[in-house]
Amino acid sequence: MQRRRESSMHGGLWEFPGGKVEAGETIAGALVREIAEELGIGITPADLCQAGYADGAHLPVGEQSPVAITLFACRAWSGQPQCLDGEEIAWIAADALARLAMPPLDYPLAHQLLEFMAKEAKKSIAKTG
Numbered sequence: 019m020q021r022r023r024e025s026s027m028h029g030g031l032w033e034f035p036g037g038k039v040e041a042g043e044t045i046a047g048a049l050v051r052e053i054a055e056e057l058g059i060g061i062t063p064a065d066l067c068q069a070g071y072a073d074g075a076h077l078p079v080g081e082q083s084p085v086a087i088t089l090f091a092c093r094a095w096s097g098q099p100q101c102l103d104g105e106e107i108a109w110i111a112a113d114a115l116a117r118l119a120m121p122p123l124d125y126p127l128a129h130q131l132l133e134f135m136a137k138e139a140k141k142s143i144a145k146t147g
């Protein structure tokens with residue numbers, strides 16, 4: 019997880035690393051670029067698997083968001099993650115994610131990630147068992 023710069027919108031809150039899709043990019047292509055810019059590691063679209071999606075419809079009634087976020091899991095990368103853009107980065111255990119102070123859409127994403135990981139674990143047990 020990455021803690022946003024204090025001076026930015028949602029400053030000081032923890033979020034999944036990533037960023038906005040630019041004109042002409044695919045969502046996965048934008049993530050490859052953002053992860054290189056923010057963490058200095060190399061990932062490829064082939065290693066990405068969609069793990070979640072959140073937009074304003076996932077927020078409590080009365081709360082709105084102009085933002086829609088697609089969350090990807092990534093199984094492989096090259097290099098060591100460095101904090102190149104945020105205030106700090108940290109590995110967070112999946113079951114501790116929801117206790118972090120995060121922007122609103124990252125809470126439903128964290129919940130979906132837990133479900134995704136549980137399903138992946140079941141598949142892996144089925145394969146090996």
Ligand SMILES: Nc1nc2c([nH]c(=O)n2[C@@H]2O[C@H](COP(=O)(O)OP(=O)(O)OP(=O)(O)O)[C@@H](O)[C@H]2O)c(=O)[nH]1
Pocket residue numbers: 026027028033034036037038083084085121122123124
């Ligand atoms: N992670 C996250 N970001 C949100 C939420 N709601 C919301 O408006 N945002 C905004 O969505 C934008 C995400 O873009 P970004 O990660 O590229 O962040 P940024 O604007 O600081 O980067 P930039 O300067 O490179 O454009 C941020 O401005 C962030 O504040 C939310 O619930 N979760």
